[in-house]
Every structure is written in structure tokens, then in C-alpha cells.
Amino acid sequence: MSVLAAAGLWAVGLVLLVSGLSHARAPRSTRVALRAHGTLPPAAHRGVALVLGPVELVLALGLLAGGLGVLDAAAVRALGLGAALLCLAFAAYLRVVRRRTAGQEVPCGCGLGTTPVTGWSVVRAGLLGALALTGAALPTGPWDAGTGAPVWAQVVVAAAGGLALAVATAALPAARAVPAGLTTLTGAAR
Template sequence: MTGLLAGIAAVALPLVLLGSVFGQVRRPGVLVSAVRAQGVVPHALAGPAAVAAIAAEAAVGLVGAAALVLGLDGAMRAASGAAAVLLGLYAVYAAHVARTRRGVPCGCAGADTPMTGWVAGRAAALAVLALAGAVRGLPTDLSAYEASVAGTAGLGFAVILWTLPHAMIERRSAG
């Protein structure tokens, strides 16, 4: 079972992290504005904090993707461990902001999704998945069938967790 979770993590984590970086590059400045609106980081440090977060996502996502493609267990464990720490920090930060500042934007992946408990939950779920990948490493003992299931499940997890916070927004009509 841990091999399946590690396989899912090996696929889902790089996809989510690199997808986030792509969204940030596509809509530069959204994260800086969101960090300022969240009111946790001093305004002067919002830009450097946003750049640091994006750089960390890019580094971890690229190392994870390369480790998956090249079959590098040590690099996958390191990337997964770093992702677990990064996403765990995101979960704590998002939970704090969601509790203390209603209606502020998340800035996640350059989107205008509001910061809610669903954002914190997504980060926490990804952190747990990353922890499984860090502990288990790349599963080399999977059959071709099991590897295809892990790959497909990894894609599914990435899509579900990517869209979860936005899908859980309740829009009210003005009428």
C-alpha cells in the first residue's frame, strides 16, 4: 500500500507544484497582492516572500519530476521531504489566514480563489502525500499494472486536489 501512495505522490506532487509555478508565471503579481491582502507578512516583504515561495515550488517540482523520469530514489525522497515541509507550512499559513482574514485571495497558482479552509486542507493532504513519498521513495517493486494504477491515480489526485478549493466556493446570485 505504501508503494501505491509513493507512486501517487511521485506523479501528483510535481504536477501540482509545477502547475502552480506555471500559474504564477502566467499571472505575475497575483501572489504578491494576495500576500499583502492576507496581512501576515509585512508589505515590504510580500514580494520577496512570494518569490521565495514560487522558487521553492519550482525547485521541488523540477527535482521531483526529474527524479520520477530518471528513476532517482534519493532525489525523489529529498524532493518529497522538501515538499512535505513546504506544503505543511502552506497548510498552517492557510489555516491561520482563513481563520483570521475572511475574503482575502489565496493567490495560489495565480488564481483569484479566496483563502478558505479548503486551501489549508488541500495543502495538508498534499503534505501527507509528500510525506509518504519521502518515507517510501520511488516504488521499484510495482508491476506494470500497479505502476499504471499509481500513475493514473497520481493524475487523478493532482486534478482533484488542484481544483478542490475553487470547486468548494459557494457563489450566491445577486437576485
Template sequence: MSILSPALLGAVGLVLLAAAVGHLRDPGSLRRGLRAHGVLPDGTHRFVSVVLGPLEAVLGAAALVAVVTGPSRAAALAVSMPIAGLFLALTGYLAQVLRVTAGQVVPCACGLGDTPVGGPAVLRGGILTAMAFVGGATATGWSASGAPAEEAVVALAAALVLGLATALLPAARAVPDAALRASATAGSAHHGGHR
């Protein structure tokens, strides 16, 4: 097996576990975020906030187990397809949130920090969907001639880098946006003073 498949599965597993920790630690934050999004019916916020964290934890752990065991393609697909489905649903949901809340700043409530919903959050969902699908579809098990333990360590290290880069995408995009807004504000104040 190449390192690509387990690295992708590991990355989505780590992102899911990080989101699960955030949701399990503060389900009220998720519930408030869901209300602010204005997409789900009122009676579903509590249910989603109770179910999502454990679901993310189970799927994330399953992805990491798949990395270590180096499953066949069929087993990897059995793990990755529910994950891809969850991320696809999240991507569609966040796109709908952007449409419904046009121009408003609402929390992502993704369990990965306080970044507001924006294009980068939707993009992250799409990237994670693709990573889960490709990770499952390209799995072939560990090579018989290789050293599975060493391959698993390399795959987990690559997964950590991919997972962090993907999870932090919306926050990383928010930094240049904030800098541009601050620069524009400072520039307009500077130009306003010379009139």
C-alpha cells in the same frame, strides 16, 4: 514499489508545477494576494512573489523525476520532505490568513486559480503535506521483476488524477457554496413575494 508512492509524489509534483506556472506568469497577482492576506510583513511580499514560483518549479520537477526513476526510500525522502515542509508551511499560513481575515473574501494566491482562502484551501494544503510525506516514506524503488516504464506510466496517470482532484478541491467546494447561496437568495425572494 507499489503505485501509491510514485502516484503521491507525482501528484504533489504536478500541483507544484501548476502553481509555479501561475506564480511565474503573474507574480503581481501573488504579491497582491499576499498583501490582502495581511499576514506577512510589508517588505517581504516582493521577495516571496519572486522566490516562490521558481522554488515550486524545482521541487515539482524533482518529484516527477523521482516518479520516473523510482528512487530508494532515502532518495524519495530527500525529495519529499522539503515538499512536505513547504506544504505544511502553506497550510499554517493559510490557517493564519483565515484567522486574520475572518469573514473577508481574500484571494488564495496559490497559483491554482482565483478561489478565495477558505477551509478547503487549508484542507488542500494539509492533504498535500500528507501526500508528500507518505509518498516519500513508502518509496522502495521499482521492483526488479516489474516493468519500470509501465509502472511509471500508471503512476503518472494516477498522479494526474490525484493532483487534479487535490488542486481543484477549493474550487469544487466553492461551486456547492455558490449554488446554496443562490438557492437561499432565490428562496428568500420567492417567500418574500408571497407575504
């Protein structure tokens, strides 16, 4: 197993796990976001809201298992490609939403908080797609001590990298959002 492949798989898997749990627990908030986006036909909102969470959860659990090295390479590749397609579809969809709702603040609906759709939402989805593709493209399989580092050290480095990437990509849009009424320490409005 490549440390980079595992880190990418775990990063995307962790983000999809949190997002999938949120979507599965609260499909109504997903429907509200879809309605605010105004891109999909209203008849599709309920179905998308009900299916999205379980799809994300299946991909998440598969990517996490793939990063552990317990799945064969073909399964990991398929899961990585599926996650990449989903994330890149999110990026394209959010780009369309940004164009349609220019100047309006609409919820992202990505299951990672109440952040509005911004350019950073599009970037995050694209980054996750790239990480999933990286995890799918690199060698996977059982961990191997023949690389010079003990297996436990490889797993720790991959897990730390995956967690850091997951947190960074999940927090990206919220970290870049600037509240409308922000003032500096001197009291000047921004």
C-alpha cells in the same frame, strides 16, 4: 518503485508544477494576495513572490523525476520532505490567514486560480503535505517487474493515480466554494 509512492510524488509534483509556473509568470498577483492576507510584513511581499515560483518548480521537477525512478532514494526523500514542509507551511499560513480575515473574502494566492481562502484551502495544503510525506517514506528507486505486474502497467497506474489526486486536490477549494448569489432550479435563494 512503489506505485503508491510514485502516485503521491506525481500528485504533489503536478500541483506544484502548475502553481510554480503561475507564481513565476505572475509574481504581482502573489504580492496582491500576500497584501490582502495581511500576515507578512509588506517588505517581504516582493521577495516571497519572486522566490516562491522557482522553489515550487524545483521541487515539482524533482518529485516528477523521483516518481519516474531516475533519482536515488536519498534525493527523493529529501525532495519529498522539502515539498511536505512547504505544503504544511502553506496549511499553517492559510490557517492564520483565515483567522485574521474572518468574514472577508481574500484571494488564496496559491497559483491555482482565483479561489478565495477557505477551510478547504487549508485542507488541500495539508493533503498535499501528507502525500509528499507518503512519497518520501515509501520505497523509491527504479521500477521493478519482480512485483508481478509489468513495469509499464505499474507506471500507468501510478500516473493515473497521481493525476487523479492532483486534479482532486487542486480543485478542492474551488469545488466547495458556493457563490453568494446562488439560486436553486426552482428560483429559491440559498
